[in-house]
Amino acid sequence: MTPEKLFAELLGLGLKWRVTECVFHKDRSQVDLQLEHTDEVWKLERCPQCGAEAKGYDRTEPLRWRHLNVMQYRCEIVCRLPRGRCPQCSHTWRVRPPWEGKAGGFSKEFEAFALLLLREMAVERVARTLGETAPRLWRLLHQHVDAPYAEADFSQVCCVGVDEMSVRKGHKYISVFADRIKKRVLFAAEDRDAGVFPQFIAALEAHNGHRHALTEVAMDWSPAYRKGVRETCRNATVVHDKYHVMANLILATEKVRRREQKQRPELKASRWLLRQNPEHLSEEQAAELAVLTQSNLASVKAYQMRLAFQNAYRLPHASAARRRLEAWCRWVRLGRKKFGTLFVEMVKFAESVERHWDGILAHWKHGLTNAFMEGLNSVFSAVKRRARGFRSFVYLRTMLYLVAGKLRVPAL
Ligand SMILES: [Zn+2]
Structure with missing residues (x-):
């Protein structure tokens, strides 16, 4: 089998196209596959405007499509595409070859491979890996995302x-x-x-x-x-939803800790500890936390309040949750009396809760x-x-x- 025939088989070209030459440019580390159409191309080709049988008219300049590598070498298909002309309406058009992808300049297989990488890696990195430019890959991406998005x-x-x-x-x-x-x-x-x-x-x-x-x-x-x-x-x-409410509360507790840390530098190390749920702590960390909870710190109180708020989400009914959270807000205000300005953010959070009852309790009614x-x-x-x-x-x-x-x- 000649290399040309072999590549025609590998590309699955069928009868309409053939490989006329394979050239290995060692200096550029590149394989070029020269392709040409056969007369079979015209058998089923119809005028895209009026549907009349098509006739060959001329050929384009040589065009290139990047394909998947051959071994470790870059591979490109080179072809002068046939152009058809309609005998009825004189419309001329370029025949679309079976290997052509959507973005221009790439084969379908290359585009699918690039998309696979683009789902997993940064565009810049894919560009370096494939020896392409980032703007070309972005064009490819836009083409492949815009069309299916329009159909969603x-x-x-x-x-x-x-x-x-x-x-x-x-x-x-x-x-x-x-x-x-x-x-x-x-x-x-x-x-x-x-x-x-x-x-x-x-x-x-x-x-x-x-x-x-x-x-x-x-x-x-x-x-x-x-x-x-x-x-x-x-x-x-x-x-x-619970996620957003809890995110706001965690932010508030973190602000309490940061404020208090200015007077109590030892709190610096407990940032992570106070953000976690107790069940995620190692034995050592749990012991550390136990020591911390003995102290009379605003950060620790805020942490305990956060856990209590979180537990309210386990209640089965909105009415019970509301009673629990109302009591929680009163508890925060008591904390304010004790800790003063250290507790400002917690009070702000409680006030937000009171402003958004319907939305917060909707969690129980909709339960998604x-x-x-x-x-x-x-x-x-x-x-x-x-x-x-x-x-x-x-x-x-x-x-x-x-x-x-x-x-x-x-x-x-
Ligand atoms: Zn026509």
Whole structure:
């Protein structure tokens, strides 16, 4: 078998195309496969405008497609593609070869392989691994994400969650909407104000969903998001899910500790200890904590309060939870009397709880697991790592849809 025939077999070319030459450029470490069409190409080719039988007209300049490597060498297909001309309507067009991918300049197999890597690694690193440029890989990504995203079906969406993703520390934000039942990202918009809701609703309805089908929206207690729900999807209940509430409380306890640490430097070492749940501690750490709890520190009191709040989530009914949490808020105010300004953040948190009863108690009425919203945070950091160096909104959004959109992206 000649190398040309061998490569034609390997590429699965069939009768319409043949390999005319294989050249190994040792200096460039590259294999070029020269391809050519046969007359068979015209047998089933029809004019894309009127459907008439097509005739060969001319050929394009030589074009290149990066394919998977041959051994360790870069491999490219080179071909002058035939152009057809319609005898009826004089339309001319380029015949689409079977190996061509979506992004231009790559074969289908190469694109599938690149996508596999792009799901796992930073774009810059994939570029170095494959010997491609990052902008070319981004173009490939956009092509493969945009089309299946446009076809995604949101008609069953009823329980969503919205969360913010910070692009840079303390700067820009992106709002991300997720389907909490199918556990996928639905939509991302720039900013975190109420204006992202009409954008989300437009996207939802463009994908066969409906605003009045939304029954609950889980979120942090951001007034902007609440306003968004009020103005765009009135049927939905606002749910302040356990994950967000606890995140706020942990932040408050951490602020107490930081404030107190200025007077009690020994608290510096206990940061981690006080953030954990007791069941996750080793014997040694548990002993350390036991010593700490003997002391009369505001940080320790805040820690105990955090555990008590967390335990309220084990209560089966909203009414019991409300009574427990009301008592909890009174307890915090007592703490304020004892610890003074050290407890400011805890009191602020208790006041927020009292402002958001409906949303917090909705956790018991709707009882959806918040595991997916909680997991989104690690999705955000993965997305930011992959898009390192390319943090504009469109890039982040594409990466988010690739990683968490559950789209039909081709695989090898
Ligand atoms: Zn025609």
